[in-house]
Amino acid sequence: MKQITIITAPDQPGTLADIAERLAQRDVNIINIDGTDDHAHGVILLEAEPFDEALRALAEGGYHAVDEDVLVIRIADEPGALARVAARFREPRININAMRIIRRDGGWASVLLSTSDDEAARALLEDCLV
Numbered sequence: 001m002k003q004i005t006i007i008t009a010p011d012q013p014g015t016l017a018d019i020a021e022r023l024a025q026r027d028v029n030i031i032n033i034d035g036t037d038d039h040a041h042g043v044i045l046l047e048a049e050p051f052d053e054a055l056r057a058l059a060e061g062g063y064h065a066v067d068e069d070v071l072v073i074r075i076a077d078e079p080g081a082l083a084r085v086a087a088r089f090r091e092p093r094i095n096i097n098a099m100r101i102i103r104r105d106g107g108w109a110s111v112l113l114s115t116s117d118d119e120a121a122r123a124l125l126e127d128c129l130v
Contacts (some may be wrong), residue, residue: 001050003070003112006063008042015042019058023048026057032102045100066108068113071121072130077109087116088124 008015023030031047045088048054051067058065075081076095082099089096095116110130115121122129 001070004046006044006065010039020062022057026053028054069118070114073111073128074130077104077107091119
């Protein structure tokens, strides 16, 4: 799965609206969007289709948008499950760049991961990779 990461200036009211409008004008469907602002910078994580058209629309709008591959895993929704997954990366020294729980349902959690070595991460996560 591919994800778009957009870094924005902090405290910019209307940024999410502008992004959504630009994508709508290009018939891009937003699958998932997550925005945070820590007053130092804003970060928007976006999944959209068609992906390449979303990147073009954002670049033409002056946004610094970067695409990255993400892995999707399914784990038990219980204490310690996320810790067990994260611990797998310690020994091979693979950085987890981002981790986001995207769904919790029926005792299971779906989690997005971005790592410094997705190929090695796939091998580590074979038992829970979606």
